[in-house]
Structures are given as C-alpha cells and as structure tokens.
Amino acid sequence: SQKIEQNSEALNIQEGKTATLTCNYTNYSPAYLQWYRQDPGRGPVFLLLIRENEKEKRKERLKVTFDTTLKQSLFHITASQPADSATYLCALFDGGFKTIFGAGTRLFVKA
Amino acid sequence: EPEVTQTPSHQVTQMGQEVILRCVPISNHLYFYWYRQILGQKVEFLVSFYNNEISEKSEIFDDQFSVERPDGSNFTLKIRSTKLEDSAMYFCASRPGTSEYNEQFFGPGTRLTVL
Incomplete structure (x- = not known):
C-alpha cells in the first residue's frame, strides 16, 4: 500500500537557520507533491506544490525539491523565524x- | 478573502447517534473533500465529491458515512450510527476547477466527540 514517511521526531532549530524537512514515499507515483502547514487545532494550509517533472520550486523563504527516482522530497525554510x-x-x-x-514533522524555531 | 467554513466547531454525541457535519466550501470551487484527523495522528482522506457525486472514497468511508451537497452551497457529512472510534477532528476542503497549484483550502474543522 501507499506509504509516506516524514521525520517523526520534532526538529528544533535556532532562529535564522535553515530548516530542512524530509518526505519519503513508497508504492506510489504521484503527479504532484504538496507541502502544507498545520497549527494545533487548525486545518492544514497549503504552502507549495511541485510536479513530477520538476526538480525544484521556490516561494519566498520556502524551497521544495522532488526526486522521483529516490521517491523523496525535501522542504527547506531559510532564515527561519519563531x-x-x-x-x-x-x-x-x-x-x-x-x-x-x-x-x-513538528518544527520548533527558537528565538 | 474567501474561506471554507464548518459548523459546529465542536459536536458531542452519544454512541449510536447520527451526526451531520456541515461545511460551506468556497463558492465557484468544484471539488469537495472530507478528511478526519484522530488526535495526534495524520490527516486521513475520507471522500471526494465532484459533479454532484462521490468521485473517490477511502476504506474508512463505509456504509455508515454519506455525503451530500443539498443546495449548491452546503456540503455535509453524515455518520449514521457513531462509534467511539469516530471521535476525531473532521476537516472539509474545497478546490477550484483549475489552478496552477491544485491546492485544497481547508476549513477550521469540527471536533467530534463520541461518548
């Protein structure tokens, strides 16, 4: 069956640093891979989408890469803020x- | 800015009772979805709805569940006979027909508690 794996442990970083989150998937060939943000008790909010024929996509401080051979996406937040x-x-x-x-993956950015 | 709304924000019910969760998607959106999220777990796809019919549903969406778009505005999820394990946050989402990003817009959710 289709499976998506994200870092189960929380990621703690210092303000100003780059956060990198990983997403691996198996048994699937998606047309698109999306990243959403979810705050406690709230619905997910769309951030970025990358298509299967794209390697990288950027939006302001966000960057997503997509490797369909490795079946992996990396999500970067540069100059992170609390x-x-x-x-x-x-x-x-x-x-x-x-x-x-x-x-x-839970991200904590410390001031 | 248009947004998806859901009512009620919190529903408490007794096991075996029927519940109806309501959603008003963004107008002119064409695709509608229901998801659930059990506390501390991942967001799980339940069902998608397009052109006035179910387009896809998950294994979770059994005969106890049904969806309706009764008036071209509201989008409802009915659970006929609730079980304890139905306790979760239920999110409605909608998507435009054409979009560069195919993003779904989620509502704030309804927290369902089954006692």
Whole structure:
C-alpha cells in the first residue's frame, strides 16, 4: 500500500537557520507533491506544490525539491523565524480526487 | 478573502447517534473533500465529491458515512450510527476547477466527540 514517511521526531532549530524537512514515499507515483502547514487545532494550509517533472520550486523563504527516482522530497525554510513553528505535512496528490498525507514533522524555531 | 467554513466547531454525541457535519466550501470551487484527523495522528482522506457525486472514497468511508451537497452551497457529512472510534477532528476542503497549484483550502474543522 501507499506509504509516506516524514521525520517523526520534532526538529528544533535556532532562529535564522535553515530548516530542512524530509518526505519519503513508497508504492506510489504521484503527479504532484504538496507541502502544507498545520497549527494545533487548525486545518492544514497549503504552502507549495511541485510536479513530477520538476526538480525544484521556490516561494519566498520556502524551497521544495522532488526526486522521483529516490521517491523523496525535501522542504527547506531559510532564515527561519519563531512564527514558522508548526507541523509541516507532506501530501501526495494524484491530480484528481485523492490526496494522501504524511504524519507531519513538528518544527520548533527558537528565538 | 474567501474561506471554507464548518459548523459546529465542536459536536458531542452519544454512541449510536447520527451526526451531520456541515461545511460551506468556497463558492465557484468544484471539488469537495472530507478528511478526519484522530488526535495526534495524520490527516486521513475520507471522500471526494465532484459533479454532484462521490468521485473517490477511502476504506474508512463505509456504509455508515454519506455525503451530500443539498443546495449548491452546503456540503455535509453524515455518520449514521457513531462509534467511539469516530471521535476525531473532521476537516472539509474545497478546490477550484483549475489552478496552477491544485491546492485544497481547508476549513477550521469540527471536533467530534463520541461518548
């Protein structure tokens, strides 16, 4: 069955540093890979999407890479801020009707 | 800015009772979804709805669940006979028909507690 793995341990970094989160998947060939942010008790908020034929995508301080050979995506937040502290979800989207979410990685950015 | 809304924010019910969770997706969006998130666990896909019918559903979405878009505005999830394990946060989401990013817009969720 399809499986998504994200770092289960929380990531603690110092303000100003770059946070790097990993998403690995198996038994799936997604058309798109998405990253969402989720704050406690709230719904996920879309951040970025990368297509299967793209290697890298950037948006402000965010960067996503996608390696379909390794079946892995890396999500980077540069110049991190305490306000970036949240859980970040990797999601595989088939381009139509179904999205599968990973369990997420909690990020803590210390001032 | 348009947003997805959900009511109620918190629903408490007795095991075996029926519940209806309500969502108002963003107008002019064409795809609608329900997800659930058990406390401390991942967001799980339940069902997608397009063109007034279910387009895909997960193994979780059994005969106890149903969805409806009764009036072109609301999108509801009904659980016929709730079980303890149905206790979770339920999120509604909608997506435009065409979008560069295919992003889903999530509502704030309904916390369902089954006693």
